[in-house]
Amino acid sequence: MNDKELVAHQALQYVSENMIVGLGTGSTANFFIDALAKRNKEEKLNVRAVSSSVVSMMKAKEAGLPLLSMDQIKEIDLYIDGADEITPDLTLLKGRGYDLVREKLLARSAKKFIVIADESKIVKNIGDNFPIPSEVHPFAWELVKNVLMKKGTGDIRINAAKDGYAITSCGNFVLDFNFAEKTSEALNNLLSLTPGIVEHGIFYNLAHGALISHNGNVREIWRS
Template identity: 40%
Template structure:
């Protein structure tokens, strides 16, 4: 296992310790969260944990169900106590970019429904200013070229995400435009502008959502950033 994979496992497994008996838990999507889900599956085998989980993607649902983790649809629960998810990039204000795995819409819906949110990340995801990671924007296929043109005129350099020779499709069957920006100096303003654009479903800027971020520290420890 290389260093980055080890760091993902370290923080992913540690995040599972935040899950308590009686919780309704949101499970994010991605390679780091996969370690959280597997660790939770192990805990369920050796502990008496009465929990219910809500997924942010088909991929996560399949993994969780294969490990015997009780799952429900978001509309079947009244609230979510805690959501644990990965992040592609986060800044000192704990704002972040998500959507590298294509699940940004469901991830944001679940995060907004949660009382508390934790992100897990390897050390490379901590940055001074957002924007080095391309910002995913989920758009309707209908008129997507016109939506991309409007975004391009804003200077955001959108690229249609591909899956082989065909456009990548989200779980909602939408397209994703990855916007190569470089530096995002006003993330909240940019998020509002994007979401007001006809054809845009949601963008990957997660602002004032997360309370804690877990990142590796040293060889075997985890640093908690936030409250």
């Protein structure tokens, strides 16, 4: 069992009967989905799931997990997802995919949000390894870019085929920016208060805990 599988299985200890569980997206989250589906079937837990993306929805269906749509819920019991970066105070960077709005909705509505990752995702400051993504209205991206250029450097994200702009699952564009400012709270406020930004990749004061794997061991970090 590799480190990603190990930490995904460790997260199962926080699942109990009749829970509504939010499912993240990515390789580590996929291991959790498979493990959850297996345990749900074997132990008859009556767990239902809500996906953060089309990808995780398809994975959950394939694994046999009962699914709810977001318009069927008011809150969820547990959200398990990965992250691109994790700081010691549990600020997360997410959004290298295209589902920021759905991911943050689940994070905010969860009674408990636990991030699962390997040690490589731990950083000192948000933005150390990756630019910070902001999902923007298509009609506003140039205006938003002009505002953000006063604070950092970046551009609109190009799609994988490199023949146009990347489009999120909500039909928006993405700006990827690096900033001189490194304080999580200041960056969160800057992006949250910029008109035209639908959502951004800084998950500030949202994760309750993290399970971090390294060389066959898992350590826990909890927000005080």
